[in-house]
Amino acid sequence: MSKSDRYCVIMAGGIGSRFWPMSTQKFPKQFQDILGVGRTMIQQTYDRISRIIPNENIFVITNSEYVELSHQQLPEIPQENIVGEPLVKNTAPCNLYMANKIAEINPNATMIVLPADHLILKEETFLEKAELAFEIAAKNDYLVTLGITPTRPDTGYGYIQFVDKHDSEYYKVKTFTEKPILEIAKSFLESGDFLWNAGIFIWSVKSIHHAFETYLPEMTQHFMACDYNAGNEASCIELIYPKVQKISIDNGILEKAKNVYVIPADLGWSDLGTWTSVYENVEKDSDQNAVKQKHILTYNSTGNIIHIKNSNKAVVVDGLKDFIVVDTEKVLLICPRDHDQLIKDYVLDLKNLKKGDKFM
Template identity: 75%
Template sequence: MEKNNNYCVIMAGGIGSRFWPMSTQKFPKQFHDILGTGRTMIQQTFDRISQLIPAENIYVITNQEYVELSQQQLPEIPANNIVGEPAMKNTSACNLYMAKKIENTNPNANIIVMPADHLIMKEKIFLEKIGLALDIVSKNDYLITLGITPTRPDTGYGYIQFIQEKNENYSKVKTFTEKPDLEIAKSFIESGDFLWNAGIFIWSVKSILKAFKRYLPEMTNQFNTCEYNSESEKESMDVIYPTVSKISIDNGILEKANNVYVIPANLGWSDLGTWTSVYTNADKNDDNNAVNSKNVLTYNSKGNVIRIKNQNKVAVIDGLKNYIIVDTEKALLICPRENDQLIKDYVLDLKNLKKGERFM
């Protein structure tokens, strides 16, 4: 298998409103170093996959607003490989766009599609599983997803049910289930034939375009009107995007197709979707506080995630347990960790304030 037939698409279009006030509409979470590693989320994603895929075969699909930010953070990637969508249309549109664009360059391409803002602790296993997947899709008309071995009945993730076969490496997918309630999640874990859906996909250009033609024919026709990798591409997208339906790749294709396979993987994975997941994965001090600033004094305070943007500012915190404390130039958030799902609501309420937009 030739190395240069392998491509990667990093999806980096989200706003990350659950990470307010650090993540804002102008500067979303994938461009932040949320865990304090010295590299931002998107940079870590690039570092990980560039061990397998040459930089000229790595693409970023993001919102037009974040093209410049992506270029600044990933100077290794050719500027033309960083593509801005004119509107947010969920994951079917961006996958079709990138498959068409890469097909135009190399019709024999195999593509890995992955989110820009996920944490993967076990990189070696990840790279092995991706290598296996690329090998499989180069020889078979399969759509492959990586399934994460679940560690708890989490209601925030989608689940993949698979058919257990003799082949240990990968299995046929039976069903996809969006975020279930707790009872259902518990029964999934007990049954032993469910994995978390990490949103990491591997397929050949031929297989995914065949699936689009079959399951989303209208969208396929819309994207066929563009001349890819030409001067007119951006102009075409400005015309195509407003007409395209908003549908996820899971709903649009993977739930319907009968050639979907899953590779179970224990990757030390988190989608870092909430401040609580950041707390879980961050380094903590003796009081179990996850702090990113030297100038924070805590008294009788445990289990807090504390982020102070201004490193010259001192913070004294007394008597808080299991709180999220995030201080940025424009905003201050103090809320119990258990309320981290409400942050989206705070953001909506702020938007309704007369001058709230300034703090987003």
């Protein structure tokens, strides 16, 4: 396939509520430099993929309120390639929207879809697997995904079960399971034929259109009403979005389709979905505390992640073990690390307080 037939869509619409209070509605985690490396998560995603895809073929789909933020952080991408969704409708509608836009430009396109906020430490491996996926998806009517070898029975990830080797580099997918309970996750790990779903997908616009027509025909009809890359695209999208079903690409398409293939990939991957996953991926001191600030003193304290927004503030921590401590301008969060999945609940409870919205 010609390199000019390759496209990329970066999905950057989430608000990362498990990552509160650093990730807020105004400034979600994909636009932050969470690991302190000098580039935000969306910039790192762009840096990786721009090595094999030209800027004019890279698109970003995000919530309408983050379009300006996306422009600021990714000035290399043409302005018209950064697209705002009027409503949050999960990942199936935005995938169809972008496939339609790209197909209008190039009906022979093959596209890779990437979440904006994932960590990939093994970039060379990622690019190799992406190249392989592009080749497979361009030649066949396949929906291809990258699968990560699981290291623990995590209940926060989706799982992909594969069948016998199709050849040495990729397998046919048997089942997709979204976020199983712990017992099931443990059995998946023991069976050895399950991979984590990294949410990285590669398909030709023809194959994904065919899948949408088959499994989400009503959604396909709604989106056919618009002219893409034309002056009235945005107003048309605003009219159809309220009518479109809210469903993930996994539930809507991948769990049903018979032509899904997975490439196992050891990418040093994390979705950085929680404070614990950040703790695991940042440098720690001799007491296993993850601390970036200058003026922090710790005593009898181990296994903590401490993040203080104000670098001029001195912090003293004594006798704390395995905690998350996050201090922002408006919020102080202190909770055990193993309660990080409850942060979503804290956010909901806080919203219910009088004027609680201002802390989001």
